[in-house]
Amino acid sequence: MRAFGRWTVRHRWWVIGGWVALVGVLLGLSQVAGGAKFQNAFAFPKSDSQTAQAIVARDFPSVSGDVDRIVFHTASGTVRDSAVRELAQPMLEKVATLPHVVDVVSPYTSNAQSISRDGATAFASVTFDAAAKDLPTSAISNVVDTARSASTSSLQVELGGQAIAEVESSGPGPLMAIGLGASALVLLLLFGSVTAMAMPLVTVLVALGAGSSVTGLVTHVMSISSATEGIASMIALGVGVDYSLFIVSRFRTLLAEGRDPREAAAESVNTSGRAVLFAGGIVVLALLVLLLFGVSITSGIAVGSAIEVFFTMAAALTLLPGVLSLLGHRVNSLRVPGRRLTGSTELSPRYRRWADLVRRRRWIAAIGVTVVMLVLSAPILSMRQGNPDAGTNPSSTTTRKAYDLLADGFGPGFNGPLQLVATLPSHADALVVDQLATVIKGEPGVASVSPPRTNPNGTTVVLQVVPTTSPQAAATSDLVHRLRDTVIPRATGDSGVAVHVGGPTAGFIDLSSLLASRLLPFVAVVLVIGFVLLLVVFRSVAIPLTAAVLNLLSIGAALGVVSFVFQHGLTGLPPSPVSFAVPVMMFAIVFGLSTDYQVFLLTRVQEEWQVHRDNARAVREGMGRVSTVITGAAVIMIAVFGAFALGGQLLFEQIGIGFAVAVALDAFLLRFILVPAVMYIMNDRNWALPRWLNWLPQVHIEAEQPVGMRDEPSLAASQSGGDR
Numbered sequence: 001m002r003a004f005g006r007w008t009v010r011h012r013w014w015v016i017g018g019w020v021a022l023v024g025v026l027l028g029l030s031q032v033a034g035g036a037k038f039q040n041a042f043a044f045p046k047s048d049s050q051t052a053q054a055i056v057a058r059d060f061p062s063v064s065g066d067v068d069r070i071v072f073h074t075a076s077g078t079v080r081d082s083a084v085r086e087l088a089q090p091m092l093e094k095v096a097t098l099p100h101v102v103d104v105v106s107p108y109t110s111n112a113q114s115i116s117r118d119g120a121t122a123f124a125s126v127t128f129d130a131a132a133k134d135l136p137t138s139a140i141s142n143v144v145d146t147a148r149s150a151s152t153s154s155l156q157v158e159l160g161g162q163a164i165a166e167v168e169s170s171g172p173g174p175l176m177a178i179g180l181g182a183s184a185l186v187l188l189l190l191f192g193s194v195t196a197m198a199m200p201l202v203t204v205l206v207a208l209g210a211g212s213s214v215t216g217l218v219t220h221v222m223s224i225s226s227a228t229e230g231i232a233s234m235i236a237l238g239v240g241v242d243y244s245l246f247i248v249s250r251f252r253t254l255l256a257e258g259r260d261p262r263e264a265a266a267e268s269v270n271t272s273g274r275a276v277l278f279a280g281g282i283v284v285l286a287l288l289v290l291l292l293f294g295v296s297i298t299s300g301i302a303v304g305s306a307i308e309v310f311f312t313m314a315a316a317l318t319l320l321p322g323v324l325s326l327l328g329h330r331v332n333s334l335r336v337p338g339r340r341l342t343g344s345t346e347l348s349p350r351y352r353r354w355a356d357l358v359r360r361r362r363w364i365a366a367i368g369v370t371v372v373m374l375v376l377s378a379p380i381l382s383m384r385q386g387n388p389d390a391g392t393n394p395s396s397t398t399t400r401k402a403y404d405l406l407a408d409g410f411g412p413g414f415n416g417p418l419q420l421v422a423t424l425p426s427h428a429d430a431l432v433v434d435q436l437a438t439v440i441k442g443e444p445g446v447a448s449v450s451p452p453r454t455n456p457n458g459t460t461v462v463l464q465v466v467p468t469t470s471p472q473a474a475a476t477s478d479l480v481h482r483l484r485d486t487v488i489p490r491a492t493g494d495s496g497v498a499v500h501v502g503g504p505t506a507g508f509i510d511l512s513s514l515l516a517s518r519l520l521p522f523v524a525v526v527l528v529i530g531f532v533l534l535l536v537v538f539r540s541v542a543i544p545l546t547a548a549v550l551n552l553l554s555i556g557a558a559l560g561v562v563s564f565v566f567q568h569g570l571t572g573l574p575p576s577p578v579s580f581a582v583p584v585m586m587f588a589i590v591f592g593l594s595t596d597y598q599v600f601l602l603t604r605v606q607e608e609w610q611v612h613r614d615n616a617r618a619v620r621e622g623m624g625r626v627s628t629v630i631t632g633a634a635v636i637m638i639a640v641f642g643a644f645a646l647g648g649q650l651l652f653e654q655i656g657i658g659f660a661v662a663v664a665l666d667a668f669l670l671r672f673i674l675v676p677a678v679m680y681i682m683n684d685r686n687w688a689l690p691r692w693l694n695w696l697p698q699v700h701i702e703a704e705q706p707v708g709m710r711d712e713p714s715l716a717a718s719q720s721g722g723d724r
Contacts, residue, residue, distance in 0.1 A: 001277070005269030005321060009262050012322035019206055019319045026213035036216035038226035039133035044295040047510040048484060052421040052502025059460040065102065065128040066135065068161025070095070070147045071121065071402040072107075073409075074154060078119030079107065084155055091150035091157075092124050098146065100139040103127040116409030123406065132162040133223070140167045144398070160390060160402030160415070162504060166226070168397055175644045175652065176233055180205075182639030183241045190245075190632040194334035195327065196252065199320060200244030207240055207315035208233060211308035218307065224300030227581075227651055230644065232305040234656065235589055238640040239283060239596070240312030242633040244320055246272045246600065249629050251324050252331060261328030265321040273317050279599050280313030282533065283592030289526055290588055293518055295511065298584055305589075351627040351672075355620040358676045365677040369669050370553070376665070377556035383563040385516055386577035387508030389415060389471040392650045407470070413447050416471025418480065419503035420488075422461045425496040430454060433461045436491040436499065440465055443487060445479040464503075471505040472577055480506050512580040519583060526591050527551070534598070536696055538606060539689045542682050547598050550670050555590045558662035559583060562654055571653060582654050590662040593637065597671055600633075601626060605679070609687055619679050627672070634667030 008015055030036070044050070072079050072088055079088070085108065096104040107114040107122035115122040126143060128135055140163045151157040180201060187197040215232060218224065250272040254264035287309070290302035324331060358365050391407070393400035406414050420440075422433045433452050441449045450464040465483075469475040480501055488499045527548050534544035562578055569575035605622030612618060638660045645656030679686050689696075 001274050002266070002270040004317075005266035005273060008269060008318050008321050009266045009325045012325050015318050015322040019210075019315065023206060023209045023213070026210050026217075030213040030216045033217055033220055036224075036229070037219045038229065039219070039223045044293075044511060044514055047507075047514065048500050049502045049507040049510045052419060052500035053507070055421050055423065055460060055500065056419070056462065056502070059455040059457070060462065065130050066132040066161065066163045068126050068128070068143075068159060068163050069402060069406070070124045070126060071158045071160065071405045072123070073121045073156040073158075073405050075120070075156075076154065079115060079122040080119055087150045087152065087155055088122075088124075091147060095124075095126060095143055095146050098139070098142050100129050100135055101126060101143065102129045118409070121405050121409030126161075128163060132166055135163055135166070137167055140164065148398075156401075156405070158398045158402035158405060160399045160406065164402075165390070165399055168393075168399055175230065175646070176237065178643035178646065179234070179237050179640040182643055183237070183636050186632060186636045186639055187241070187245065188336060190628070191248070191252075192336050193332045194336070196248055196331050199248050199323065199327075199331065200241045202323075203244045203315045203320045204237060204240035204312055206319060207312040208236055208308060210315075211236060211311035214307050214311070215304040218303060222300065222303065223296040224304055225297050228301045228304035230649075230652055231301055231585065231655060232308045234640060234644045234652075234659075235283075235305050236308035236312045238637045238659075239280070239309055239593070240316065241636050241640070242596070243276045243280060243313060243316040245633055245636065246276060246629065247316055247320055248324065248331070251321075255329060255331070262325045265325035268324070269317060269321050273321075275600055275603060276313060276316055278533075278537070279592075279596035280309060280316075282530070282595045282599075283309050283589070284313075285529060286526055286588045286592040286595075289522065289529070290584060292522060292525065293515065293584065295514065297511075298515070298581060301581065301585065302588070349624075351624040352620055354672070355623060355676055358673060359616060359620075359680045362677040362680040365673050366681060369674040369677070372669065373553040373557045373665065377553070377560040379560040379563040379567075380556060382567070383559065384474060384567065384577040385512045385580050385583065386472050386477065387512065388576040388579055388650045391415070391470060391472070392574055392576045394649070411447050411466070411468060412470040412473070413467035413476065416467065416476065416505035417503060418465040418467065418483075418501055418506055420463050420465055420483075420499055421502055422463075422497055422499045424459055424461060427458045429495055429497050430458070430461060432492055432495045432497045433463070433499075436488065436497075437463055439491045440483070440487060443479075443482070445469065445475055445482075471508075474577075476505065477509050480509050508580065515580050515584055519587075522584060523587060526587065530591060530595055534595070535693075537599070538602065538687075539693075539696060539698065540687050541689065541693075542686050543598075543602060546675070546678055546682075547595065550598070550666070550674065551591050551594045553674075554594055554662050554666040554670060555587050557665050558590060558658045559586060561661045562586075562658045565657065566650075566654055571657075576650060579651050579654055581651070582658060585655060586658045586662065589659065590666075593659075593663060594666050594670075597630065597634075597666060598675075601630060601671055601675070606687075615683050615686060616680065619676050623672070623676060630667065630671065634663055637663040637667075 070092070072084065074081070074084055077084070089106065089108065092104050092106050095101060105114070105125040107124055114124070128139070144159055144164060144167065147157055147159055184197060184201060187200060188194065191197050212229070212233070215224070215228065247268045251264050251268040254267055255261065259267065284306045287302045287306040290298045293299070390399040390403040393403070403415050422436070424430060424433070430452070437449050437452060440446055445468050447466045447468045452461045452463045454461050467476045467479050483501055492499060530551065531544040531548055534547055535541065538544070562582065565571060566576050566578060601623060604626050605618050608618035608622040609615065641656045641660035641663065643656070645653050645660060
């Protein structure tokens, strides 16, 4: 890293120019490709719902596209009134002529059964020629705009469905602005200089520009969910600012020690840059392990997030040192009145006193924090995973309004019907399906069953089952499993009729079950990877074992808080299950971030141990030297993730709150109480390595600051030539 740091500083103009050119080229390529093509689809190994979807696409090609609804509601009179019909019917006729629309079923057609009992609410079904993920945004927007044009003061028109949800998301833009603002405030308080504060922000913005462009290009070759844009930006912003923070802090400290700006910039890469490279690599690796799930939605989020984290790490190691070497002592300009300039290696007397207190009460501290973390983790035992439905969308969205109108007019289960698909060995077996429909009508939790519909060849029958409960309700999931496990097998017997339960609601239930079944193997793989890497870095068995336990505690507590908050509706939104993507995403990301803090903290402790061979002094002095910067880094993470939790979108709220809680607990309870307490208890055993592991390579994360930089004139001498 020393040679790399010197090369970066020596060729700083080429590095800076290269980044500018890279971002420009990537942005241009993204525009030429037509921008990002996010797809909110999920593909995973064959399940009952996926089989049902494939059969419908094969045997009912004309109706295999996405079906959405236009919902009407009048506060006075009924939707059958001529005044309402004069507004609705022409609009529906116009929607039927729009591109990619193959059919519109009006509520005014005979046998439509799409007007509520009180007559105040009705809906029209709009069938597209493709699945929601394959429809152009412009086609969906045309339907939305045309439908909403019929809305008046007396007639409310709303739309719902998967395709409508595709164009409704506002994206991460406003949340990014809040996160950047919060980061700027924390950096300003930490550094006491406007210029120093701007360096991490500029670096991460450049990296996000490049990373988001690459992610946009990748969306054209693999399925990536639109949620990736917000999740990846949130993660990259948090870790990117932190990585740049550590390098800027080290640079300013070296300047204060009298180093030449070019030497200080190069040495910052050689010291803090090593930790950034290792920590960033851990985060990227933890994200890519999500590919083992084999599910497109988690794979897309993993790839998109890994790309953006990689670019933030690369910018912190190349672009930032180049700019810092140009700024030199001007990095401390535009000082904030009353704020003292700080550096990353300044000793914190306050932390020394705290460390002595923890040492004296180490057993009480260790047991107390562990009990607190276990109590916070307890709600996991009752955690319910699922796919939160449109009923948890912000109340201002049209999908939420349509959801509420349909639930009030037709029942909550109407928003998540199940699609039963039966394949028939012979035409005579259609009677078996008729008998099945009769049996299902009498089942608890079933509101209605539609008449069976047979394909032209008479080989496949489709019928719709409307539950009495909402799509995200536990009772709906129980109904799906009961139909598959007992009702359908008992009704079909040995007739040879194969019946599959499909539809979006059943699909998300299957996806949640799949992810839950693979969570433990995923956790085991990630923990083993983390253990091996930390074993090599610290040449200690105790430290990676402690890290594994701490990771489990912080992730468990964060998931427990998310479960408790959202399943009880404490955010103001209706109670909802934990989104199926949240546990796996949280484990991957929080594991990476937790390992980051472990590396940044314990490398300093290890340095002190190697010098003094006094464990108590190493813990006190090592952690005391980085406590201020680590605290600032944690506050930035909490601010960024907390900002995303304010976005009003349930997935972002769950992930944002989960990440913020995990970082807060990790930084303030685990790293500054439990870690030193355990290290005091373990004493010299912290650094013990069995003889049979002595073959492990020695890896230095924080290199010793060499005295040789001043003894090697090549950097300063060649710099002038490099600048020319």
